[in-house]
Each structure stands twice: as structure tokens, then as C-alpha cells.
Amino acid sequence: MTRAAIKHGEEQLRQAMLASDVDALDRLIHDELLFLGPTGALARKADDLENYRRARQRMTKVEPRGLAIELFGDDVGVATVLTDLEGVFDGTPFSGTYRYIRTWRREGGRWQIIAGAVIAAQ
Numbered sequence: 001m002t003r004a005a006i007k008h009g010e011e012q013l014r015q016a017m018l019a020s021d022v023d024a025l026d027r028l029i030h031d032e033l034l035f036l037g038p039t040g041a042l043a044r045k046a047d048d049l050e051n052y053r054r055a056r057q058r059m060t061k062v063e064p065r066g067l068a069i070e071l072f073g074d075d076v077g078v079a080t081v082l083t084d085l086e087g088v089f090d091g092t093p094f095s096g097t098y099r100y101i102r103t104w105r106r107e108g109g110r111w112q113i114i115a116g117a118v119i120a121a122q
Helices: 002-019 022-028 044-051
Strands: 027-038 057-071 076-089 093-107 108-119
Touching: 002 022, 002 057, 002 076, 002 093, 002 108, 022 027, 022 044, 022 108, 027 044
Parallel strands: 027 108
Antiparallel strands: 057 076, 076 093, 093 108
16 A cells, blocks of 8 residues: 555646646655755755746656555655656756656655655666
8 A cells, every 4th residue: 555655646747747736846855854855955845836936947747657665664655657758847848768766755654755756867
């Protein structure tokens, strides 16, 4: 059931990214998120939500492939996924294949992302 819950969370995240659904992103992302972007810059939850809220980041394609989930006890899981992305960041279009790693933690019965990173895939 835990893998299924994380897989479901990953799909909810994909849909929220495509729709720029800040409310859904707010529910899926832990308040203390640490996330490394493709340039190595550290982002927090507020940064990510603000990028979507102000339309600095808009995704037009988020197509995952090869999702893998590793569990660490009952309340922590790590998801890795290769994803084809297209969108616009700060007015500049981008597209490519990226690899994400996200750490999900269950707290109070709810799964949220507490850490992650993304890099361009070769």
C-alpha cells in the first residue's frame, strides 16, 4: 500500500504541475522542503509555490517514465523517475529529459515531499 500511495502522490504532483495548481502543490509539498534545481540552486516550498503562483514556471508537458520507489520503513519512501518536460521558466522555453529524485514522508497519515532534486538526463 505504501508504494501505491507514493505512486499516487507522484501522479497528483504531475497533474498539479501541469495545471499550475498551487493549492494541490501546497498539500503535496512539506513546509520544510529542500529541493535542488537543475542549476544546483536550493529552493524551498515558498519559492516553488511562488514560481507557479506568478507564472514564472509553467509546464506544458510532464511525461514520466520508469518510476522506481524504494521504501525506508513505513513512513519514508524515495521516488526516482525519468521525465520528459516542456515548459517556460522566467520567459524562456525549455524542453528535455530530466531525472528527479524525491523523498516522500508520511506524517499524520498524509504523504508529502520533504526533499528532492532534478538534473538534466543524458
